[in-house]
Amino acid sequence: MAVLLLLPYALLLIQSFWRLRNGTLTHELTLDNYRRLFGTRLYPATILYSAGVALRVTVISLVLAFPLAYVLAFKVRRHKTLLYMAVIIPLWVSYLVRAYAWKIILGQQGILNGMLMSMGIIRAPLTVLLYSTAAVVLALTHIYTPFTLMPIYAVLDAIPASLKEASQDLYASRWRTFIHVILPLSLPGVVAGCTFAFVLSMGDFLAPQLLGGNDSALMVSNLVWSLFGVAYNWPLGAAVSVVMLGLTLILLWVAGKVEARGSYGGDARASVVDYAAPI
Amino acid sequence: MTAIVTAIVELHGLTKRFGTFTALDGISLAVATGEFLTVLGASGSGKTTTLRLIAGFDLATEGRILIDGVDVVALPPFKRPVNTVFQQYALFPHMSVRDNVGYGLRMQRVPSREIGPRVAEALDMVQLGPFAHRAPRQLSGGQQQRVALARAIVNRPRVLLLDEPLGALDLKLRRAMQLELKQLQTQLGITFIYVTHDQEEALTMSDRVALMRQGRIEQLGPPRELYDRPRSRYVADFIGETNLLPVTVTDRDPAVVTVAGPAGPIPVHVAPVGADAPRAGAQVWLSVRPESLTIEASAAPWGAGSPGVGRGRLNRLPATVRDIVYAGSVVKVHAALADGVTLVALRAPADPPVATGDAVTIGWAADRGVLVVD
Numbered sequence: 001m002a003v004l005l006l007l008p009y010a011l012l013l014i015q016s017f018w019r020l021r022n023g024t025l026t027h028e029l030t031l032d033n034y035r036r037l038f039g040t041r042l043y044p045a046t047i048l049y050s051a052g053v054a055l056r057v058t059v060i061s062l063v064l065a066f067p068l069a070y071v072l073a074f075k076v077r078r079h080k081t082l083l084y085m086a087v088i089i090p091l092w093v094s095y096l097v098r099a100y101a102w103k104i105i106l107g108q109q110g111i112l113n114g115m116l117m118s119m120g121i122i123r124a125p126l127t128v129l130l131y132s133t134a135a136v137v138l139a140l141t142h143i144y145t146p147f148t149l150m151p152i153y154a155v156l157d158a159i160p161a162s163l164k165e166a167s168q169d170l171y172a173s174r175w176r177t178f179i180h181v182i183l184p185l186s187l188p189g190v191v192a193g194c195t196f197a198f199v200l201s202m203g204d205f206l207a208p209q210l211l212g213g214n215d216s217a218l219m220v221s222n223l224v225w226s227l228f229g230v231a232y233n234w235p236l237g238a239a240v241s242v243v244m245l246g247l248t249l250i251l252l253w254v255a256g257k258v259e260a261r262g263s264y265g266g267d268a269r270a271s272v273v274d275y276a277a278p279i
Numbered sequence: 280m281t282a283i284v285t286a287i288v289e290l291h292g293l294t295k296r297f298g299t300f301t302a303l304d305g306i307s308l309a310v311a312t313g314e315f316l317t318v319l320g321a322s323g324s325g326k327t328t329t330l331r332l333i334a335g336f337d338l339a340t341e342g343r344i345l346i347d348g349v350d351v352v353a354l355p356p357f358k359r360p361v362n363t364v365f366q367q368y369a370l371f372p373h374m375s376v377r378d379n380v381g382y383g384l385r386m387q388r389v390p391s392r393e394i395g396p397r398v399a400e401a402l403d404m405v406q407l408g409p410f411a412h413r414a415p416r417q418l419s420g421g422q423q424q425r426v427a428l429a430r431a432i433v434n435r436p437r438v439l440l441l442d443e444p445l446g447a448l449d450l451k452l453r454r455a456m457q458l459e460l461k462q463l464q465t466q467l468g469i470t471f472i473y474v475t476h477d478q479e480e481a482l483t484m485s486d487r488v489a490l491m492r493q494g495r496i497e498q499l500g501p502p503r504e505l506y507d508r509p510r511s512r513y514v515a516d517f518i519g520e521t522n523l524l525p526v527t528v529t530d531r532d533p534a535v536v537t538v539a540g541p542a543g544p545i546p547v548h549v550a551p552v553g554a555d556a557p558r559a560g561a562q563v564w565l566s567v568r569p570e571s572l573t574i575e576a577s578a579a580p581w582g583a584g585s586p587g588v589g590r591g592r593l594n595r596l597p598a599t600v601r602d603i604v605y606a607g608s609v610v611k612v613h614a615a616l617a618d619g620v621t622l623v624a625l626r627a628p629a630d631p632p633v634a635t636g637d638a639v640t641i642g643w644a645a646d647r648g649v650l651v652v653d
Binding site: 160162167168169172176180184 | 369372
């Protein structure tokens with residue numbers, strides 16, 4: 001089982017050291033692919049651009065998901081499961097369908113343009129809506145916000161009501177209870193949710209492909225796809241993939257560390273109070 | 280003990296309804312400064328609701344709560360001069376023991392140079408000084424309980440609310456903690472309002488006990504009063520063990536009731552009754568504690584007690600031994616009266632032995648029998 005899972009990664013790694021000669025794959029080992037990767041502006045720039053998009057998606061998802069998760073966990077009494085399902089159900093709809101939906105909404109003949117025109121706000125359809133970084137960020141945020149919400153909701157819902165009461169009993173107002181008790185206890189969920197949103201949107205392929213325009217909003221996955229599928233430069237495509245894989249693993253490792261530190265099991269001496277006390 | 284002079288907590292017609300369910304039905308109560316008051320009751324009797332209303336975690340439907348003469352009903356929990364020890368301790372898992380204990384002081388913006396010594400003092404008081412840097416989950420249940428206690432008393436509250444604080448501990452530890460809690464309370468002079476369903480705990484620790492039933496206070500008084508002079512069958516049954524005999528009131532002064540016998544009713548003398556006693560002819564219950572009953576190995580003649588023994592008359596009834604249960608320091612003898620009602624008497628293992636099936640005489644001093652109504 002583990003072999004089957006790891007084999008493709010091993011093949012990818014080996015392939016990234018192969019040489020492409022006159023359009024034919026040779027099994028000579030070389031570092032040329034990595035030299036070209038880091039030596040050409042395009043590749044690091046694409047990775048940075050992807051990270052930028054992912055960061056924006058993460059921040060917006062967090063800003064949307066945290067309050068929603070908080071309300072669901074603490075304020076909603078009745079129909080809690082129903083409301084939670086309402087947030088989660090979109091995940092059951094095919095990702096492709098949802099990405100296409102944004103195309104229909106944002107397109108030149110799209111719903112948004114149609115609505116704005118019929119309301120008399122604009123005269124001619126806007127062309128900036130679709131095929132832009134903003135459209136990609138919008139679609140990715142829509143798709144990954146539930147992923148951010150789920151772990152945050154899970155940790156918030158698991159916080160016993162008595163901890164809030166104990167904090168208020170010990171002279172902390174609702175706001176300070178949030179800062180000193182709820183927020184630190186929710187950190188593992190926040191880290192997990194943000195990691196989901198960042199990693200998944202950084203490696204996303206469909207949204208930039210459908211909504212990102214020809215080359216203005218190209219992300220790493222699209223680059224890899226074109227290296228493999230259009231340029232037939234499999235070794236370079238593999239090298240880009242390996243770098244992305246490495247970055248993702250580093251990110252997951254850091255997130256894991258932060259989560260462990262923030263969770264109940266961490267060394268209590270490094271308590272949140274030590275860096276949030278003055279509030 | 281400090282003299283009980285003024286009321287620090289007053290409840291006036293306190294009512295709490297959850298939808299159609301009335302958890303608390305207009306209770307009124309005054310807790311004296313420095314008092315150890317236990318709110319005792321079965322689950323659902325409203326005891327925890329009472330505590331939560333005083334702490335401010337729930338809002339009263341009706342009624343007033345005065346703390347130190349100030350109506351606190353409209354105040355949120357963080358503005359009330361009380362602290363709570365929670366049933367499951369509710370320690371902050373992401374903070375060390377020291378940070379947990381110092382939390383209330385930090386939130387009150389006590390200068391940090393004062394916080395350190397006060398936290399250390401509170402931890403010493405509960406003998407947890409060496410554990411200051413531990414995380415709560417690294418402590419045993421008993422130790423966590425002490426942290427919860429230190430976290431509350433470090434704030435030097437006027438009133439400490441305790442919600443079944445020993446409920447999660449095993450029996451031996453619970454007994455030890457009962458004594459410690461009582462000592463701490465006497466030493467600090469803090470008013471304790473202590474919620475429990477354990478009647479033994481209530482009797483051991485309290486200055487006064489409020490026994491709750493269905494959202495009302497069934498009886499309020501010192502432990503001895505609840506034990507010796509229960510006002511109702513419920514109180515007699517809830518506090519300690521008791522024998523309940525169905526009786527008919529025949530005379531009020533001197534108080535005489537009759538117990539059904541094979542050859543007609545048998546008169547039995549009981550403790551003097553107050554003005555609120557049941558009228559003659561009423562069907563009530565006679566409560567006699569097992570330790571007040573004596574068993575004589577010989578069968579007595581049918582009839583009422585012989586006069587002038589001990590502090591009062593002695594009632595004697597013939598009975599048959601049904602069962603003998605050895606319980607270490609005591610022997611429990613179950614004996615049936617003529618009409619089938621079984622009484623339990625406590626005897627010392629050294630008492631003259633009786634055997635199952637023996638015809639014996641059950642006796643008790645008249646003033647140990649208390650009339651209770653349903």
